[in-house]
Amino acid sequence: MTVLITGICGMVGSHMCDYFYETNVHVVGTYYKPTTNIKEIKNKADLHECDVRYYLQLYNIISKYKPNRIFHLAAQSYPTVSWERPQETIETNVNGTINVFEAVKQVKKYDSNYDPVIVVACSSAEYGNSLTPENVPIKEEAALMPLHPYGVSKVAQDLLAYQYYQSDGLKSIRARIFNTTGPRKTNDASSDFCQRAVEIERGLTTNFRVGNIETKRAITDVRDLVKALVLLSKKGKHGEVYNISGAKVYQIREVLQIIKDIIDIDFQLEVDSRLLRPTDEPIIFGDSTKLIKETGWKQEYTLKQTLTDMITYWRDNNDY
């Protein structure tokens, strides 16, 4: 069996690569702007530089390897960046998704046996304004009311995957991924906090900068997320949509407290206005009942374990 992971050098892609490598599956991956260690991934997968905005680059890879399963993870994946670069976000995420499906359709034209499962990384950001305290844990049927260009791009990816199943019978599965973190993640609250805690541990500062710590998030470990995506590719119903959310919701302030318990540092809390956002979902928490019922997914990592591993990662990777 061959799997294709687009965006293999991102945080989720790199962990998925590890998972398949350990189970002896042939992995092909595309990368564009790696955020993880490309040298390590090179030893485990056939790597191709590819900008998913260009159809031919994807077509050449899919027609060469004919992967049995495709995990389309490549994206501009930061909501804050999407306010600064909305065009790039929409082009990468929306056209990138169209290009994956069009390339598969084209390969199927000369090889009618080719029929891969295509798991598309969608997002909790699609729910946006629907995420009210009364509506959580939110179900897949809720209205999609995104609050940033990133969320809009994910709604489009989601509906494209639905449409290619309906119109062309392509075996798409839509995974609405909620907050996910772990070693190699950069720029989310958990990762920023672990990185800053290590800076304080090293005596570089005594101030702990934070943004809004009143919001709430259900947080999943990336290694649990990878298992959910793999289970969906095997057991998910084609054309369907599934939430992948942590079962427990944490106030961001609690994340800070857990880190403090792990690393035992003293600091002054400093609210940095540059870290506050124009809009910020007060709570993001999903109902994963459908995923659990249909695939048997179980979360194995506690948040404390995840944060402990992230602190180790930042201790090993901060270049001071």
Ligand SMILES: Nc1nc2c(ncn2[C@@H]2O[C@H](COP(=O)(O)OP(=O)(O)O[C@H]3O[C@H](CO)[C@@H](O)[C@H](O)[C@@H]3O)[C@@H](O)[C@H]2O)c(=O)[nH]1
């Ligand atoms: N990143 C960050 N967030 C902070 C900080 N301080 C407070 N926060 C607050 O912590 C909450 C969680 O922020 P993130 O962890 O960045 O998650 P997110 O905005 O909910 O976005 C997540 O999901 C996206 C997909 O929907 C991902 O694309 C993104 O990387 C992240 O995982 C938000 O309310 C944010 O304002 C900080 O220093 N850094």
